[in-house]
Amino acid sequence: MKLTKLLIADDERETSHVIRHMIPWAQYDITLCTEATNGKEAIDIIHREHPDIALLDISMPVIDGLGIIRHIHEQNLNIQVIILSGYDEFVYAQTALRYGVSDYLLKPCRMEDLLSSILKCKEQLAQAGIPPVFSDLQMPSDGTDTLDSNSLFYLDAQKKKLLEAIRTGETDSAAQLLQKLFLSFTEKSVTERGIIHYLLALILDIARLCRECSIPLPPQMHTLMDFNQLTEFSSLQCLETALKGIVLDIADKISEKAGKSIPVYGAIRYIKEHYGENLDLNLLSRQVHVTPAYLSLLFKMQTGINFLEFLTNYRIEKACELLKTTSLKTYEIAYRTGFKDEKYFSTVFKKQMGMPPSKYRKIHF
Numbered sequence: 001m002k003l004t005k006l007l008i009a010d011d012e013r014e015t016s017h018v019i020r021h022m023i024p025w026a027q028y029d030i031t032l033c034t035e036a037t038n039g040k041e042a043i044d045i046i047h048r049e050h051p052d053i054a055l056l057d058i059s060m061p062v063i064d065g066l067g068i069i070r071h072i073h074e075q076n077l078n079i080q081v082i083i084l085s086g087y088d089e090f091v092y093a094q095t096a097l098r099y100g101v102s103d104y105l106l107k108p109c110r111m112e113d114l115l116s117s118i119l120k121c122k123e124q125l126a127q128a129g130i131p132p133v134f135s136d137l138q139m140p141s142d143g144t145d146t147l148d149s150n151s152l153f154y155l156d157a158q159k160k161k162l163l164e165a166i167r168t169g170e171t172d173s174a175a176q177l178l179q180k181l182f183l184s185f186t187e188k189s190v191t192e193r194g195i196i197h198y199l200l201a202l203i204l205d206i207a208r209l210c211r212e213c214s215i216p217l218p219p220q221m222h223t224l225m226d227f228n229q230l231t232e233f234s235s236l237q238c239l240e241t242a243l244k245g246i247v248l249d250i251a252d253k254i255s256e257k258a259g260k261s262i263p264v265y266g267a268i269r270y271i272k273e274h275y276g277e278n279l280d281l282n283l284l285s286r287q288v289h290v291t292p293a294y295l296s297l298l299f300k301m302q303t304g305i306n307f308l309e310f311l312t313n314y315r316i317e318k319a320c321e322l323l324k325t326t327s328l329k330t331y332e333i334a335y336r337t338g339f340k341d342e343k344y345f346s347t348v349f350k351k352q353m354g355m356p357p358s359k360y361r362k363i364h365f
Helices: 013-022 039-049 065-074 087-098 111-126 149-167 171-187 192-212 236-260 262-274 281-288 292-303 307-325 330-336 342-353 357-364
Strands: 004-009 030-032 053-057 080-085 103-106
Touching (some): 004 039, 004 111, 039 053, 039 065, 053 065, 053 111, 065 080, 103 111, 149 236, 171 192, 192 236, 262 292, 262 307, 281 307, 292 307, 307 330, 307 357, 330 342
Parallel strands (some): 004 030, 053 080, 080 103
């Protein structure tokens, strides 16, 4: 029986050591290639030892995992690729998925999940790469997994609208946009594997959105974060229905959380108590225990303006009170209301009030 060759490329030697020694590879007819600790070493090993499967860490020195995947794609090498990435590497993972990687795993991952993913790649190799066919996909399932730039631009525009609808808790709009995205797959003649890779990238986006909004991932979403699980859906309609349930669940949770507005009220209260201090969105988000991105979204939804506009407006409001009720000098008022530069304060004040602070004082003092 032909042994399957596995390349492990990770600059964290401890991680690589655990993977190499915690699993009895020979038991699964898998042999390990020379260890690679950076992207250049990995590419050299690929051409010297010809692995069947490559397990790649996205973040590596010299050439990163994405660079290796691009090289494999450009050289048209028949290698099944599994990527390892952290939450903060979503953008890289999305790009990798567009190159047709077989699976991705979030770090840290369990050894049983890693082994399962590798064995699935081994099975795909045994099946000579013949992918399953969605019963309702009216086109051949063979062909390139990657999308041309025009199709990708069109689909990305649809995806952007969908993510915005989810982010703002608009469930009806999200459902309609998801349906439109699935229709676009047929209109743009996207292959089955191309659809799966694109949806994996979308699911990564949704997972990141959940993290930004402090929303837990729905349990059923973990099923859709696996390439091989996606291929088991019998039709595009079934896959759309499953994803729709997740999208609506997340949008509902975001809408419910935004409706309570507790973080916004807490943030506004903090601004009013500390407007004279050095404030920014990161500091404020820590005070109300949500992420900066989610607080920014809530602020816009609940007040109609962003955090910085609200803070500036409130500071100018307090400056007007001081100009009308005290004899403090302009630079003193600027510092008391959180402006660290008198000239900048005067510029902002004039823009807001239509006149400089000195004229405002003459009229109202």
